[in-house]
Amino acid sequence: MLAGAVSDLVRRTRLPVAFGGFENDEAIHITSIVGARTRSLEGLVVRASRGLGGRALVEKRPRLALDYRSSRTITHDYDRAVLGEGIATLFALPLVVSGRARGVIYCGSWAESPVGDMVARHAFAVAEELSTELRIREEVRRRLSFAPPAPEPSPVGPVAREVLRETYAELRSVAATVGDPGVRDRLTAIERRLAALSASETEPPLDLDVRLSPRETDVLACAALGSTNSEIATTLSLREGTVKSYLQSAMTKLDASTRHAAVARARRAGLLP
CATH class of the missing domain: 3.30.450.40 (GAF domain)
Structure with a gap:
């Protein structure tokens, strides 16, 4: 110049x-x-x-x-x-x-x-x-x-992310059957690490003051895989009506009108991978 x-x-x-x-x-x-x-x-x-x-x-x-x-x-x-x-x-x-x-x-x-x-x-x-x-x-x-900084690319590719989400949902279902508090705490720590792996998405993260119960998280994790209420009930050994109740509660806490919106907001808030 x-x-x-x-x-x-x-x-x-x-x-x-x-x-x-x-x-x-x-x-x-x-x-x-x-x-x-x-x-x-x-x-x-x-x-x-x-x-x-x-x-x-x-x-x-x-x-x-x-x-x-x-x-x-x-x-x-x-x-x-x-x-x-x-x-x-x-x-x-x-x-x-x-x-x-x-x-x-x-x-x-x-x-x-x-x-x-x-x-x-x-x-x-x-x-x-x-x-x-x-x-x-x-x-x-x-x-x-x-200007806000450009989002960092996710360290997990699309295919690997889907496997991660399936693993997370399966881990949640296994954790629900474990009675030992120490083992459950260790499983919870693993779940958090899995959720953090795909935290850097193209959308900015949400800072939500939301606490989902363990069962609400279980139901939402299964819903994230595209499972129906009936399939979720079978996976988690729950009644279908109970699944609907947990799902509705999670949607209310996340201020989402649909299960898909609830899953999206939970991911952006770091509650799901």
């Missing part, structure tokens, strides 16, 4: 040399140079308030030195670089974005040369176009900083 603007300065103003850089730590770091005959300008760092560009940076307005060597309005900290390149006339334009000078671009000639309205107009246009581009990019970055 900067290199393009510096090239445009040479092309549009017809001055033979141009260079520029962005501000960092109250200094202009020259990184783009076009038309130079020597390497004197390479790596140049111009401090704020120093030299022609340093004044343009602090004052936030263009500065011109028709005869750089004899100019008394600037410090001559950078004579070695500027005069080493043989520059006689130098024009510095700050890049102002939202009231802050973000850098400086320069154009000049090796012989003392007046900068007329046409040259100045083209130079101002290049500086304004670059400042506008910087402003747009900063606004894009600002808006992106407020």
Whole structure:
């Protein structure tokens, strides 16, 4: 972006040399140079308030030195670089974005040369176009900083996820027959780990203050596999009416009007895999 603007300065103003850089730590770091005959300008760092560009940076307005060597309005900290390149006339334009000078671009000639309205107009246009581009990019970055982060891909593929859900439902049915509290606690811990494996879905997670009973979770886990109420009743050794009751209770807690919606919300809340 900067290199393009510096090239445009040479092309549009017809001055033979141009260079520029962005501000960092109250200094202009020259990184783009076009038309130079020597390497004197390479790596140049111009401090704020120093030299022609340093004044343009602090004052936030263009500065011109028709005869750089004899100019008394600037410090001559950078004579070695500027005069080493043989520059006689130098024009510095700050890049102002939202009231802050973000850098400086320069154009000049090796012989003392007046900068007329046409040259100045083209130079101002290049500086304004670059400042506008910087402003747009900063606004894009600002808006992106407020955007929610992209969801992480699930570590479990579609096929493996279905196997995981079947395993989870089967584990729930086995846990329901275990009387030993210690074993049940261990099975519950395994269930939570299985549910966490597919937590990163394309939809954002839900933060629900919902507690399903063990049987409500059992019924919902079977429903997630597409089982009918009759099939769920057989799997869990329950009456079909009892299955309906547990399912209705889970739907109410999850604020869902259908079993499918209840399953979807339970998955997003991390209650089911």
